[in-house]
Amino acid sequence: MGFFRWVSLIIIFHFFAATRVISDSSLSSIPTKFLNFAKNPEVSNWMVAIRRKIHENPELGYEEFETSKLIRAELDKLGISYKYPVAITGVIGFMGTGQAPFVAIRADMDALPMQEMVEWEHKSKIPGKMHACGHDAHVTMLLGAAKILKEHEKEIQGTIVLVFQPAEEGGGGAKKILDSGALENVSAIFGLHVAPNMPIGEVASRSGPLLAGSGFFEAVISGKGGHAAIPQHSIDPILAASNVIVSLQHLVSREADPLDSQVVTVAKFQGGGAFNVIPDSVTIGGTFRAFAKETFLQLRQRIEQVITGQAAVQRCNATVDFLDEEKPFFPPTVNDGNLHKHFRKIAGDLLGVDKVNDMQPLMGSEDFAFYQEVIPGYFFMLGMEDASVERLQSVHSPYFKINEDAFPYGAALHASLAASYLHEFQQDVPVVEVNHHDEL
Numbered sequence: 001m002g003f004f005r006w007v008s009l010i011i012i013f014h015f016f017a018a019t020r021v022i023s024d025s026s027l028s029s030i031p032t033k034f035l036n037f038a039k040n041p042e043v044s045n046w047m048v049a050i051r052r053k054i055h056e057n058p059e060l061g062y063e064e065f066e067t068s069k070l071i072r073a074e075l076d077k078l079g080i081s082y083k084y085p086v087a088i089t090g091v092i093g094f095m096g097t098g099q100a101p102f103v104a105i106r107a108d109m110d111a112l113p114m115q116e117m118v119e120w121e122h123k124s125k126i127p128g129k130m131h132a133c134g135h136d137a138h139v140t141m142l143l144g145a146a147k148i149l150k151e152h153e154k155e156i157q158g159t160i161v162l163v164f165q166p167a168e169e170g171g172g173g174a175k176k177i178l179d180s181g182a183l184e185n186v187s188a189i190f191g192l193h194v195a196p197n198m199p200i201g202e203v204a205s206r207s208g209p210l211l212a213g214s215g216f217f218e219a220v221i222s223g224k225g226g227h228a229a230i231p232q233h234s235i236d237p238i239l240a241a242s243n244v245i246v247s248l249q250h251l252v253s254r255e256a257d258p259l260d261s262q263v264v265t266v267a268k269f270q271g272g273g274a275f276n277v278i279p280d281s282v283t284i285g286g287t288f289r290a291f292a293k294e295t296f297l298q299l300r301q302r303i304e305q306v307i308t309g310q311a312a313v314q315r316c317n318a319t320v321d322f323l324d325e326e327k328p329f330f331p332p333t334v335n336d337g338n339l340h341k342h343f344r345k346i347a348g349d350l351l352g353v354d355k356v357n358d359m360q361p362l363m364g365s366e367d368f369a370f371y372q373e374v375i376p377g378y379f380f381m382l383g384m385e386d387a388s389v390e391r392l393q394s395v396h397s398p399y400f401k402i403n404e405d406a407f408p409y410g411a412a413l414h415a416s417l418a419a420s421y422l423h424e425f426q427q428d429v430p431v432v433e434v435n436h437h438d439e440l
């Protein structure tokens with residue numbers, strides 16, 4: 001190799017080395033920079049106002065029309081382009097270059113069919129509907145992330161996809177977003193959930209299985225109604241249903257591997273209305289949970305066998321419905337190992353390494369799992385409890401409250417995870433020239 005080629009190689013090497021140093025230092029400054037921006041009262045108060053507006057007008061799955069309108073209005077104000085409608089009420093925003101790599105950050109939008117019992121200025125104005133799972137906060141923090149990222153859009157080395165998703169609470173909105181093809185080029189996705197019993201400024205998650213797969217069932221057990229004092233002329237579905245429930249409890253205790261966590265719960269029992277009448281039929285229903293798909297399918301099969309078989313012992317007929325349409329099976333939420341390392345680094349820079357906790361898997365479930373079946377994904381819990389002020393009730397409680405001071409952390413985490421991901425991983429992903437309006 002000639003002298004001049006060596007010289008030019010050395011120059012090229014130094015040029016790249018210098019670029020790398022600059023990008024490394026700017027990379028580690030992203031989390032603090034973003035958090036400081038989000039903590040700015042102008043930004044944090046803006047988030048609080050958005051959240052209170054959404055909280056006052058809770059909407060159930062696939063009915064989030066006003067929430068969706070509010071999101072689009074804020075994206076318009078920020079000058080962020082988006083696609084709408086996706087999965088009925090969903091909104092997908094785009095920021096950055098419009099080119100690969102693509103990384104997504106997601107928030108769910110729906111409320112629950114329950115009455116809010118917290119008396120405060122911004123209480124739900126819709127009787128029987130409430131944001132009791134914090135999805136109003138999730139939407140707010142994703143908008144907060146959008147605001148942060150807009151301010152630093154020139155630094156985005158790829159495209160950040162903002163996923164405002166409908167119908168998390170049993171409606172499988174995530175699946176509908178995927179079916180729309182909206183996330184086809186996305187190489188990683190991040191999501192969070194507020195955690196009312198974890199201190200504010202802390203986060204928790206783990207690599208691998210985090211939340212269980214979940215399914216529902218409903219069974220109608222039919223006998224023959226009649227006078228309660230002449231049981232020999234009836235076929236009693238109440239007794240049959242009672243035996244079914246007891247037998248279902250043997251599935252986990254006697255058939256499951258004790259080291260493979262599973263749950264079967266019968267939470268619904270409806271039948272009869274009088275003290276002296278044996279009803280014609282009884283309806284029971286419940287949920288079942290497991291961490292592995294095979295275990296889940298096995299459980300599903302045995303639930304059906306036990307219900308029909310045990311009902312027959314009592315001379316009843318039974319039909320079992322797994323509600324595949326209304327309440328589709330949620331797969332287990334399984335976090336990607338590389339994204340776990342990325343999360344620990346970014347959250348550690350943003351909050352301090354001692355604030356990033358490892359958590360045990362939970363039997364709860366999340367439809368974020370649908371994304372993780374096709375895209376490497378990462379889901380984590382965002383603490384919001386300030387014990388010196390008050391203890392917060394768990395999610396789905398009518399007394400559930402949000403600590404709005406957690407918003408800057410959630411917004412900055414979303415923004416930092418996505419922006420740093422693009423910085424770190426852009427070299428590994430082939431650059432595809434695409435117009436994101438068409439492709440995504």
Ligand SMILES: [Zn+2]
Pocket residue numbers: 133169395396
């Ligand atoms: Zn929920």
Ligand SMILES: [Zn+2]
Pocket residue numbers: 133134135168193
């Ligand atoms: Zn939730």
